[in-house]
Amino acid sequence: MRRWNGWGDEATVVELPAHGQGFLESRIGAGQVLVDASLEQVLAKVLASRLPAHPLVSVEAEVRVRHARGQSLPDWLAMRSGEFGVFPDGVALPETAAQIRELLVWAQQHDVVVIPYGGGTSVAGHINPRDGLRPVLTLSLARMSQLLEIDEQSLIATFGPGANGPQVEAQLRAKGYTLGHFPQSWELSTLGGWVASRSSGQQSLRYGRIEQLFAGGKIETFAGTLEIPTFPASAAGPDLREMILGSEGRFGIISEVKVRITRLAEEEKFYAVFLPSWSQALAAIRSLVQARVPLSMLRLSNAIETETQLALAGHPEQIALLEKYLAFRGARAGKCMLTFGVTGNRQQNALSIKQAKRLLKGFGGVFTGTLLGKKWAENRFRFPYLRHGLWEAGYAVDTLETATDWANVDHLLNQVEDSLRNALSAEGEQVHVFTHLSHVYGEGSSIYTSYVFRPAASYAQTLARWSKLKHAASLAIVNNRGTISHQHGVGRDHAPYLPVEKGEQGIAALKALSRHFDPDQRLAPGVLLED
Amino acid sequence: MRRWNGWGDEATVVELPAHGQGFLESRIGAGQVLVDASLEQVLAKVLASRLPAHPLVSVEAEVRVRHARGQSLPDWLAMRSGEFGVFPDGVALPETAAQIRELLVWAQQHDVVVIPYGGGTSVAGHINPRDGLRPVLTLSLARMSQLLEIDEQSLIATFGPGANGPQVEAQLRAKGYTLGHFPQSWELSTLGGWVASRSSGQQSLRYGRIEQLFAGGKIETFAGTLEIPTFPASAAGPDLREMILGSEGRFGIISEVKVRITRLAEEEKFYAVFLPSWSQALAAIRSLVQARVPLSMLRLSNAIETETQLALAGHPEQIALLEKYLAFRGARAGKCMLTFGVTGNRQQNALSIKQAKRLLKGFGGVFTGTLLGKKWAENRFRFPYLRHGLWEAGYAVDTLETATDWANVDHLLNQVEDSLRNALSAEGEQVHVFTHLSHVYGEGSSIYTSYVFRPAASYAQTLARWSKLKHAASLAIVNNRGTISHQHGVGRDHAPYLPVEKGEQGIAALKALSRHFDPDQRLAPGVLLED
Incomplete structure (x- = not known):
């Protein structure tokens, strides 16, 4: 059963090892435990729904609680304290695009705000209802999670938008394919959500971001269905996919997603390398990627993350041995762990590993083989x-x-x-x-x-x-030339900072599109673009 | 000197060999020669300009003739017959973004239509003035062709939008870099034009289309300057670059282009392979690209193109020898020529060639070494x-x-x-x-x-x-699920066919953007979107 007030399945428990607790105490002091609210306490706070009855809409309190918040830290605090503030007035679980269109018409008739909902894993306030006069309908795509079609010549798969990571991969792997999109939220987040928020997976170096994987699909808007056909590439004007990617539900609700898939690779391996210092590590990773060595994953922890990961790993004796070996080879305090992966055919992988090793050794890299890489792959969704x-x-x-x-x-x-x-x-x-x-x-x-x-x-x-x-x-x-999000999206939490990078003209153009698609500002208001 | 009524430099002459003429006669009959107009005849047809005087605007007849048409076949016929129909009323050659903004203000004050002009190589009617009550100003970016800045860590170069292919590459190669964008129009077409029309280069397999190369820049619009900062990737809402890519001048005038560059490769080679039939050739090229063998170029001619190229090559004896060899190895009538390239480090190239050869042999491929590949590379811009x-x-x-x-x-x-x-x-x-x-x-x-x-x-x-x-x-x-353009853009010639692929909702959204950026529909009217 999915947790109502936290991450993932109740059966999965990841504890902080004693050694890790000591490490944190030494850094920021003893922990401060707060008392959590119970589900019963929260259910008692749910007010009556303001929605008229609709056969596709549940107004049950627990359903509304379970769709009220995402996974940001403010969401976490709201769920733990029981102080949700606002709940959606109802949750719809359509099974077809026609039902989505029906719900949009109904929302218009009854002046209802609609919040599209994928896996509920937003960490930027995408799905939280706001207080307001209009009732709020959360529209979950969870029942639209099927693989509908595979074109095995063109390597395109058509899915319902509500398919989550395991549903996507299980349905594809059964036929010998993978999407290769593995964000850390993979267990719960959905294809439609990835598209709407411009997600990026851990092996984007091989498979690309969702921008490269999203081939076309359907979006239900108040003006009608926007259907985006698939082309391998096109010069026929601005790319409509790019209008939907990152639209975060403001322009319409994605009802079908076509993605580019890949045949399962012959071989996949992950390696860990330690670099003696951050400056060497940074130079090394830049050289690797600019040399275009065909790797599938690169991840570089800075010195404090490396130290923290080793401290939180929970096997102090083994870690001490590792540290001893690394120190002997020149990677002492200040060392940085780099994990890299190869995915592909054996010959190509062998060459990539050889070239990566040679390049990294030039920066003082110390190899530790595949064990730590394997651990990373096993634990990639546990953080x-x-x-x-x-x-x-x-x-x-x-x-x-x-x-x-x-x-x-x-x-x-x-x-x-x-x-x-x-x-x-x-x-x-x-x-x-x-x-x-x-x-x-x-x-x-x-x-x-x-x-x-x-x-x-x-x-x-x-x-x-x-x-x-x-x-x-x-x-x-x-203020230092960063984008406000590389992979989590804007939501409401990042919206105030967006104008710095989009500029006055950019924000005005996006608002023009929002008004075009949604004249009553009924879809996820306040998300992406502030009112 | 650039030809006023055709392609490229007057000094470059490519004649049809006698053998090729015979080949065409056997296919479609004897040629029909029409008499061309002279420049003097055309100049005599240029009417007085309707524009008020402006220091940046030339109203000289020859300048107006030389900016009146692109390189489509209708343009060719207009230039050859001298029946241009409409000429721009003047041509501006700004040198700075500030001058572009000044010209936009001036155009608004005097109710002038503005046509952005890069290299004048459109084959879809992007730059042709239309008949109408409003005077037409063609705004050429030719004087804004400098490399302004290189960030050698991030591999980003900043250019004026008017830099053409040779200007881009010469300025980059002097510092050890390449953009790697080689459309067939490369000698004349420009960076700004490539962005505005979503161009693709012959080695896009390695370097990507202009979509992947365009990192950011500035666009002068009637509402102000849209400045798009560079990020390696971002999830912060829809990507504004993708709004400009393919906008074909309808939203604004590109005044600065930042592109992703690459260090010059250690080695580059091109090979020709003949496949015995189209069906084998098609299966082979699909297998090659889906196997992700890191090639830099793939080009497959069908049987008639292969036959035509060999007939038009102009060396009948050598071709006869080649045909004999190919027939002996199994590639007879119906054979298809595939050219592929590798660009990168020697080790990687060696493996790519080995993998490509092995795969192609499985489809009956007959190798002919690098001579034909070299010929292709030498002649790539001569067609x-x-x-x-x-x-x-x-x-x-x-x-x-x-x-x-x-x-x-x-x-x-x-x-x-x-x-x-x-x-x-x-x-x-x-x-x-x-x-x-x-x-x-x-x-x-x-x-x-x-x-x-x-x-x-x-x-x-x-x-x-x-x-x-x-x-x-x-x-x-x-009507058969193709895009109306993969690399030439929409212009006016393809605009009537665009609604089939963009759909009613897609066209409406693009029109909303056009009205937002250009309320008076003053920029390249009729291009991309029909009135």
Whole structure:
């Protein structure tokens, strides 16, 4: 059963190992445990729905609670405290595009706000209903998760928009294919959500971002259905796919998604390498990607993340041995862990590994074989569960991310880390901050920063701490040539910062499109574009 | 000196060899030579400009003639007959973005239509002034062709929008870089034009289309400057670059272009392989690209194009020897020539060649080494000059192109070829039609079809023949799931066919953007979107 107030399945528990707890205590002090609300307490707060009856709409309290919030830290605090504020007035679970269109007409007739809902994994406030006079319908695509068609010549698969990561991969793997899109939210997030929020997967180096995978589909708008045909490429005017990618539900509801798929590869391997310093590591990863060595994944942890990962790994004796070996080979304090993957045919992989190893050795890289790489692959979707383990130990964790050109990566990374490290200094609180680069391009890199801080004495004060942290980091990003999101989208949390990068003209053009598609501003209002 | 009534530099002459003329005569009959107009005759037809004086605007007759038409076949016939119809009232040659903005304000004050002009190489009627009450200003970016900045860490170069292919490459190569964008129009077409019309280069397999190369820049609109910052990737809402790519001047004038560049490769080689039949060749090229062998170029001629190229090559004895060798190895009548390229480091290239050879041999491929590949590379920009040689021999040649998914490539190719082959049958005229696939993707391929026909007794009748051919092929494309353009853009010639692929909702959204950026419909009216 999916947790109503946290991440993933209740059966999966990831605890903070004792050694990890000691590590955090030494960095930011003893944890502060807050008391959680029960589901019963929350259900008691759900007001009567303002929606008229509709056969496709559930107004049941628990359904409304389970669709009220995403997975941002404010969402987490709301769910843990039970202070949700607003619930949707109802949840629709259509099974066909025709039913989506019917619900849109109905919403118009009854002046209802509609929030499209995929896996409910937004970390930027995409799906939270706002307080207002108009009732709110959350429209979940969960029942539209089928693989509808495969074109095995053109390698295109047609899916319902509500297929989540495991549903996508299971249906494709049964026929020998993969989409190759593995965001960390993969267990719960959906194809439609990936498209709407411009998601990126951990192996985007091979498979591309969702922008490269999304081949076409259907979008239900208030003006009618926008159908985007598939072409391998086209010069016939602006690309309509790119209008929908990142539209975050503001222009319409995606009812069908066609994606580019790949035959399952002959071989896949992941390796870990330690670089003696951040400056060498940064130069190495840039060289690797600019040399176009055909790797499928590259991820570089900075020194503090490397230290934190080893501390939180939970096998102190094994880690001590590893550290000893690395020190002997020249990777001591300040070392940075780089994980890379190859996916493809054996000959090609062998050459890629050989070229990567040669290049990395030139930067002092120390190889540790495939064990740590395998561990990374096994645990790639477990990090979100760790929020529970940390919370129970009295720590709050959040992540944020951006991307920038190589010439600016180090500067921006430092600005973001410093902004977080200092955000609570007026309260005398330490923040533990660490970063990795996980999506690299010839032009630059994503920057993914995690920060651990202590909850305050109350939920409201804890939220205030988060707001300070988030605002400081968001300003650091947009004031230093970073994008406000590389992979999480804009939602409501990032919308205030979007105008810095889109500019006055860019925002005006997007608003013109929003008014064109949705004259009554009924779809996910406040998301992406502030009112 | 650039030709005023045809392609390229006057010093470059490509004649039709005698053998080639015989080949065409055997296919479609003896040529029909029409008499060309002289520049003096055309100059005498230029009416007085309706524009008020402006220091940046030339109203000189010859300048207006030289900016009146592109390179489509109707443009060719207009230039050859001297029947231009409409000339721009003046040509502006701004040197800065500020001057572009000044000209836009001036155009608004005096109710002037503005046509952005790059290299004047459109083959779809992008730059032709229309008859109308408002005077027409053609705004050429030719004086804004400098490399302004290189970020060597992020591999981003900033150019003026008017830099043409040789200017781009010369300025980059001096520093060890390449853009790698080589459309057939490369000698004359410009960076700004490539962006505005979604161009694709011959080595897009390695370097990507202009969509992948365009990193950001500035666009001058009537509402102000739209500045698009560079990010390696972003999830912050719809991508504004994609709004400008393919906008064909309808939303604004590109005043600065930032592109992703690449260090010059260690090695580049091209090979020719002959496949015994079209069906084997088609299967082979699809396998190659879907196997993700890192090649930099793939081009497959169908049997008639292969035959035509060998006939027009002009060395009958050498070709006879080649044919003998190929026949001995199993590639006889119906054989198809495939050219492929590798660009990169030697080790990687060696593996790519090995894998490509092995795969192609499985489809009956016969290798001929690098000589024909070298010839292709040497002559890659000469094909447009051949229009002159053919014209002087009494033949008209035109090309058109589309793209579709692999499952549909053979069907669409046949539909397009048949539509052209039969378009003049009521007049009893034969049309010589041949095709290649030049841009291949995992999902599908471009289809590039050339057709040679005889001019009629007059220019007007010749244009009528072309209209029949073009309309038949355009209908065949959009009625059979092809895009109306893979690399040439929409312009005015393809605009009537665009609604089939964009749909009612798609066209309405693009029109909303056009009205947003250009409320008076002053920029390139009729281009991309019909009035």
